[in-house]
Amino acid sequence: MAKTKPGKKDLDSYTIKGTNKVVRPGDCVLMRPSDSDKPPYVARVEKLEADHRNNVKVRVRWYYRPEESIGGRRQFHGVKELFLSDHYDMQSAHTIEGKCIVHSFKNYTKLDNVGTEDYFCRFEYKAATGGFTPDRVAVYCKCEMPYNPDDLMVQCEGCKDWFHPSCMGMTIEEAKKLDQFLCSDCSSDDDAKRPLNSFPVSPSGDAKGVYPKRGIFKGGAETQKAMTDQLTGERRIGVP
Structure with a gap:
């Protein structure tokens, strides 16, 4: 009688290869892209699991940079701005390069010094349609643009x-x-x-x-038109 293949087990933590940094579900991490010319991908760890050979996989929820979204980067997007997407993936834990912090917009604006590991998020993003939540934000100045924390006002x-x-x-x-x-x-x-x-x-x-x-900015209405059938793009992760 054939033996049942041992199943997967959930892990509470994972130590990033070559470091002493420990990753747990809920942490934000930097993941190695297949193209070394690109910046690392940013993701939130949802789950860690190991198979019967102790190969560790990580379930992540991707953050998108503005330039990766359907609408592209806009004038009001900050350099360290990210969108929390509805795009999930399973990846090898070996592709995790390091940890980072994704702050709320409010907390990010309170930072005295912004480090390389600091990012912020104020929108959730639907990867297939280009829609944002919230889809409206306050605007400022006579140019009526949302606030960019990188710009002095x-x-x-x-x-x-x-x-x-x-x-x-x-x-x-x-x-x-x-x-x-x-x-x-x-x-x-x-x-x-x-x-x-x-x-x-x-x-x-x-x-x-x-x-x-004084007004509102509609965060994704113009990009959603004719985009509703577009599929979520694949993220190519680099193998160490």
């Missing part, structure tokens, strides 16, 4: 809205030297001569009233 002391220096005809250096700032609309108001305080730079999640929703 100045706050108007009148309306409390935020503006890009370039949109107001200033350089970043000029903006940093200002003691106060009024946008063109507020500077023409009768009460514009009231005493002004020094201004903060760039929206802060803890400050009150600094996220005036």
